[in-house]
Amino acid sequence: MAYRTVIFDFDGTLADTLEESRRIYNVLAPEYRLRQVTAEELPALRKFSLLELLGHLDIPKRKVPSLLSRGTSLMRGNITKLPLIPGIAEILPVMRERAECFGILTSNATANVDLFLRAHGLRQLFDFVSSTSKLTGKSKHLRAICKTFSERPEAMLYVGDEIRDIKAAKKAGVAMAAVTWGFNSAESLKAEAPEHLVHKPAELLGLVGA
Incomplete structure (x- = not known):
């Protein structure tokens, strides 16, 4: 059709935006008491659904809205260069x-x-x-x-x-x-x-x- x-x-x-998103996540991770993600991990993470990814990275669902909001704000600084x-x-x-x-x-x-x-x-x-x-x-x-x-x-x-x-x-x-x-x-x-x-x-x- x-x-x-x-x-x-x-x-x-x-x-x-994948690498920029990883960079921003790693910047925020210490504040949210989350572990950082290496570039070498990305291929393995590609198989996960959203819920599986959150579970694998031990990200509580309650923290997701704040992470998303903060992340998109930080991305604005480099968005035109991506x-x-x-x-x-x-x-x-x-x-x-x-x-x-x-x-x-x-x-x-x-x-x-x-x-x-x-x-x-x-x-x-x-x-x-x-x-x-x-x-x-x-x-x-x-x-x-x-x-x-x-x-x-x-x-x-x-x-x-x-x-x-x-x-x-x-x-x-x-x-x-x-x-x-x-x-x-x-x-x-x-x-x-x-x-x-x-x-x-x-x-x-x-x-x-x-």
Whole structure:
């Protein structure tokens, strides 16, 4: 099916923020009495769902909102210097021409996303940038986006890089394109049975109506 509305996740999907996120987490870890994460650990962590990751790192759920808020604030200082995922800049203008609606739904701050997109000359491509302060709150926002744009859920595609993105899309009745270049591994994403498993940005072009 060629989708008319395309909604993107931000971190790990459009922006290569993984190493910056690890750096910020390690800056905050001592204050929250958490252990730091090494670069060598990242491949092993890619197989975990959100709850599994929190358990593995011994992060209490009650600390997550504060960590997320503090982390996104700290990221603002370097956001314009962070790179796009290789190949994304080339496909976004083509996808935008084919889609009726183009947006971003993220757990990052809208101000961060806006700064990043403007730094890379891409802000004009997107109709909106929406943020949820909850790591598991995307399904509600996806349903709201459908209602706002009077779009049938089956005509919408959510593009993201994490297991939690797939779960949110399924809960909202929206098709999912899980990209393998972000946080979660291809194997862990495939196990969640997304409608589409995407290994290269160019593969997204075939999912949007001309």
